[in-house]
Amino acid sequence: MTTEQEFLSHVARRLGRSPEPAPAPFRPSRPVGPVGPKGGYALADRFQQELEKISGVVHRVKSEGEVAPLIARILKEAGAAGKPVARWADPALDALGIDQALTAAGHPVVAFQTGGDGRAFVEAVEKAAAGVVACDAAIAETGTIVMTTALTRGRTVSLLPPLLIAVLRKEQIRYSSVDVFQALASGAMPSQVIFKSGPSRSSDIENDLSIGVHGPGALHVILI
Amino acid sequence: MAARAEALERVRKALGDQHLRGAVRYTAENLYMKRKAAMADLDAQAARGDAIGNFEELRARAREIKLHTLAHLDGYLKQAADQIRKNGGVVHWARDAEEANQIVLEICRKRGARKLIKSKSMVSEEIHLNQRLEAEGLEIVESDLGEYIIQLAHETPAHIVIPAIHKTRRQIADLFGAVAGHELPTDTKSLTAFARATLRHKFMTADVGVTGANFVVAETGTICLVTNEGNGRLTTSVPPCQITLVGMEKLVPRLEDLAVMMALLPRSATGQKITTYFNMITGPRRPGEPDGPEELHVIFLDNGRSQILGSQYEEVLTCIRCGACLNSCPVYRQLGGHAYGSTYPGPIGSVLTPLLQGLEEWEELPQLCSLCGACHENCPLGIHLHEYIIQLRGELVARGRENPLMRTALKLVHFAWTRPGVYRFVAGSAHLGTKPFTRKRKDGSEYLDNLPSIAAGWTMSRTMPAPARRPFHQRWAELERQGGAK
């Protein structure tokens, strides 16, 4: 089997020199400047506009208190009565009183407990009618929500169930992906970062648009 | 010459398949127009200050990023490898396809893995991974809807981005029906629902998830997957082991370089501002996380890429596999992907395949081009594919790989036409010389038909004007008298 040294030496040889221990730092000849509208409402409006173009649904609320009842209503309208709902076990959601609202509406809640059985969790999430998450950021230019993995969240919550409900605060919205990448670069990378822009789609069958191929076919963003 | 005969047969078959041609034309046109609209939109956004650059500016930035990366590729590969390992991943180095396949087989053997599920990866097709694994009794299922369809049909892709464009919904329903054990309706919703459920089961029971990589960020060792369906996410979230195959040229230096690349890739491929999913994977699951792979293996693949590095064709390694060149190519539009007979079709394939796998074996590919330059015009990296086609033809000529009649004709033209006196003599005799092939129209004007030898290729479907009795240069003296300059 080829060793790292052999592989890299060969590459360096083709480049006409000996291997370099570290790459020359990349400095673009012109740095990418700040772009787009600033300010919470302009960004929120733009985010909503872009996400609606790609079949996402945006609910604007004025306070945190509105979130939990809204989630229950979305689930009811989606015909998810009585079915389990998965959520991130995360402080961002804990504070919103979601579990009480879900249980009151008859939905068993699936959330990961630290030290629990991951596989059992995934199988429970797979049977859930919906996943509820909190966004880490959003990108207004493209109507994108950004989610990262962290200990108890569970990446499958936003992926396996057919409906995804994401809670977003307008202060979290950036205009361009550049800001999000720069923010990520300033810390340690989580095991996964997910940019999601609208529901899952494909045009593989006679160029006809299908929604909900592998990921959720419906995306609701609750924007505070 | 067997390769050439096979190549000709593939082209002939493609041209004769009217259904395929209709599907290819429709798809290419659709994606071409979408890309065009997306770039016009981008330029308008940029003019308003709402985008990090217009198309030309982004292209210049992307070139800078990729060419810099290639110039320091060994350094960036080392950085990426160190980062992947730091985050708990395992790094492998594959010189060629066979080695890559061996590495995959070994990982599966060690884990007792029998069932794999794959998210779209051109590199995996390049190394014929599926065939290799299946020969060893392993199951590997394509999760990309289009790839799944052609896997069931035992075919190769007709297009890089939308592999099954040549399949009708009737055909797809039949393929799915064979799996289901009963007939299925042909509407998109039903077919999608069936695929979702079937593949969901495969995801949940797979031992290993295999992915490619659209980009790998060197500074963090992050694997980036660009999908619309979510199969990239599923492949890297549920199976307990992930194997990612990476063409070694797929690196970019920093996370923020992704902003430029992702501004270009979705727009160039499908006219979308962004794909539904953009995943960034850094290492396997962290201790305590409930899901995600426990093991992550990254296999960096050479398979001929290092030969292109340091050559006049190096720019070709900046390709991000968007397919814009296919969608703009007037020849691809007539043929579809199968006619090329290679993993990568269209303009990029005609250059990359001979460079990766041998020019003489693939000598027909650089001929499938009218040199219109649309590929270069549409390429988000500005790769000079139309120039490389000519250079490859030059290499073939230098090796004597040319139709002898064509060679003779071109040599004669060179001899005669670099000598003005000879040129004038030949031009003056052309009308007489073509008499045996001259026909007269009703109005008395002349044309040529049924030309011999290589020119028969022309007259099989076209007439040709008859050469003038007096070429232009013989008329000049008279024109000059009328008022030309000395």
Add this chain to the structure above:
Amino acid sequence: MKVSLFITCLADHFAPQVGEAVFHLLRRHGVEVDFPAGQTCCGQPSWNTGHLDDARDFARLYMKTFARSEYIIQPSGSCAGHVRYFYPKMFPDGSPEQREAAAIGQRTYEFTEFMVKVLGVKDVGARYKGKAFFHTNCHMQRELKVREEPLEMLRCVRDLELVDIPRPDLCCGFGGAFSVKEPEISTAMADDKLDAILATGADLLVSSDLGCLMHQGGRLEKRGITSVRPVHIAELLWEGVQQNGR
């Protein structure tokens, strides 16, 4: 102002009337025209088929023939594009030959490009009744980036209606030697283009490029279609001037 005419091998052999038209139109606008006798071919057939050293010989001959010409006018976007875009790429970076090649490319013009951009003439005083589709050659569109100039000249032709097709940018399939090396693909490309043109009801197929015209015109004739006249833009303009009684 004095210009040199590069007739191109195709016009020299197959359509000398195009050269005559260019000559007369230039003369009418006060331009003196000379015709260096040593000219032959720009060398594109050699370059495109991979006979790269042969192509360099042709480039050198062109550079020698037109060394003293301030403007070189060609009735071909394809050949002008080859000279301007490819000649410099044939020689090593920084070499004197490359500098000369780049310089001569800057002095080389396709006919309508020269008329509009240098002479500032769009209206030559022509009248020609008909419905015309203008086919832009690939090199002209992409290497020369001349798209509007021929259209601007045609729009000034009295009684002439211009029509368009959905994808005017698509290659017609001529591609030089491609037309005989891959004749089936070449013909399929021509048919797509021609079907679109026929659907517009055009009776004129106009172009700056004889290769494209011979390919599409020859195909029309083989298909038995006589309703469309393939004609070079210079020829059409000159006929139009004469018809306008000026």
